[in-house]
Amino acid sequence: MMITSAANPRVKGWSALLTKRGRDEQGAFLLEGVHLIEEALRSQAKVRTILYNMDRELPVELDDYRSGHSRAEQGKNIEWVGVSEAVLAKCTETKTPQGVVAVCAKPEYDAAAFLEHKLALVVAVDGVQDPGNLGTIIRTADAAGATGVLLGRGTVDLYNPKTVRSTMGSLFHLPIAECDLKELLPSAGQKGIRLVGTRLDARQHCYDLDLTQAVWFLVGNEGSGLSPELAPYVNEDIIIPMPGQAESLNVAMATGILLYEAVRQRHFSKLPSV
Structure with a gap:
């Protein structure tokens, strides 16, 4: 034709x-x-x-x-x-x-299925607005072997052409589901899933937390962070150490650090014997 x-x-x-x-x-x-x-x-x-x-x-x-x-x-x-x-x-x-x-x-994934993974490594995205940031989060989750990515309300459209391009094809490699996180997070907490969020005033840093069990990282909007509606569902507040003078990290960069600390703990925690 x-x-x-x-x-x-x-x-x-x-x-x-x-x-x-x-x-x-x-x-x-x-x-x-x-x-x-x-x-x-x-x-x-x-x-x-x-x-x-x-x-x-x-x-x-x-x-x-x-x-x-x-x-x-x-x-x-x-x-x-x-x-x-x-x-x-x-x-x-x-x-x-x-x-x-x-x-x-569009592929169809059931967000509730994420609750059934015993050793889940999930990124739950709350209100990220920049297509490049969302694409990078998805690409990094793919590289880290994550279970999948959940997109809460207010997040930029996954199928926005800019988002699609920035995933570099990773959107085809792992489940990505749109959902109402406010409805899903209580069920996750009841199942014993660690719901991890970052806060600048948190006392525990990301390298102290056991990430070898089921964990969902909750990442929020570039400017305002996690929404007040979802913050109460976080059961583990952590901080990413910043010895330098920067006030904060880009949301995609922060997500990558968290994902790869989980990768380190799950796959590379034991040093080779000399």
Whole structure:
């Protein structure tokens, strides 16, 4: 199939996915660039349609999926549409489109399932507004082998194109569920899950806390931190030591420090014998 006019009704539907309302209505989002699309295909995400610049050759990394080679079973049920430069520009936010865009169905994860992991390592995000920060948190959680990420109300949309790009494909590697944390945290506490938050006046630092058991890190808004509604559910307040003169850490950086202290304790706590 080929579409050259940016006024085509299908193009209108695809371009609507640049908005949260459009994504919510269609249950889908956009992926731009070879790397993200290839990660989606490798992870068996539900890619519906791939739009490619009809004036260029399809990138070799994706051509195997279209041609149906043995390693590319995932590509058989995908609609491949050659489009003009004008159509691609209509469906992207970047000033220089990479020549390929995919429409992908939103995955569905049950937030309550996070309660059932006995040794869970979870990041619960409360009101983080910057897409880059959220993407970095997800990417770091992926690298740390976290159980998953929970997105509370007021958090930037996971499927915002900027957020999607900043995850570098990690959104396809671990469960990410949207939820009302105020409803979920009491159940987590009742199950004995450590609900850990950071406070500048906390007496216990992150290197003192046992993170080898089930733990959820609660991370809050860049400016105001954890919301007053959720703060009472924290059962372990900690501080990240800052011997220098900085007043605070970026929320994504702080989350990375906490995740990797958990990784250290769980996997590298014993020093090799000499």
